[in-house]
Amino acid sequence: MRNIVKFFISFTLVIQLFGCASLFNGSEQQVSIKTHKNAEIFIDDRFSGKGYAQKPLKRDESHVIRVVLGDCEQTYITQAKFNRTSLLGLFLDAGLISIPVDFITGAAWDVHPDRFIMQPECMDTAKP
Numbered sequence: 001m002r003n004i005v006k007f008f009i010s011f012t013l014v015i016q017l018f019g020c021a022s023l024f025n026g027s028e029q030q031v032s033i034k035t036h037k038n039a040e041i042f043i044d045d046r047f048s049g050k051g052y053a054q055k056p057l058k059r060d061e062s063h064v065i066r067v068v069l070g071d072c073e074q075t076y077i078t079q080a081k082f083n084r085t086s087l088l089g090l091f092l093d094a095g096l097i098s099i100p101v102d103f104i105t106g107a108a109w110d111v112h113p114d115r116f117i118m119q120p121e122c123m124d125t126a127k128p
Contacts, residue, residue: 024085027106028056031063031078033116039069059083060106065116072120080109 033041037051044063048055057063063078086102102108 025059025083025107027059029059029111029114031055031057031065031111031114031116033065033067033118035067035116035118036069036120039067039118039120042066042068057111058106059109059111063111065118067118067120069120072122074118074120076116076118079112081112083108083110 031043032052032054033043033048034052035041040050041048041053043053043055043057043065045066057078060080062080064075065078066073066075083102086099086108088098099108
């Protein structure tokens with residue numbers, strides 16, 4: 001009986017160290033960008049590949065996605081949207097520990113959107 005009580009207490013403490021969203025989703029989210037095969041992809045001004053890139057990004061931040069092909073370029077800024085999975089903590093511990101943990105780790109957010117199909121747009125340099 002003692003071992004069962006110890007196990008239950010240990011299990012409860014370990015579960016409370018993680019929020020539901022951080023436990024199920026983690027603090028990073030996989031984002032994929034597809035574009036022209038020769039276009040360069042930059043995420044937060046760091047080169048990420050040509051044509052296709054897939055990178056894990058922090059959930060609680062905005063990210064700048066930029067695609068460049070010669071003089072043509074397209075830029076998009078992602079948003080952090082609330083992740084409803086963190087609300088499952090209401091059932092676990094009334095949200096007293098798990099929901100703040102999700103916000104501290106950044107898991108309470110989702111990168112939105114997380115899939116891009118981008119085509120670089122050319123600026124018209126000729127003036128009439």
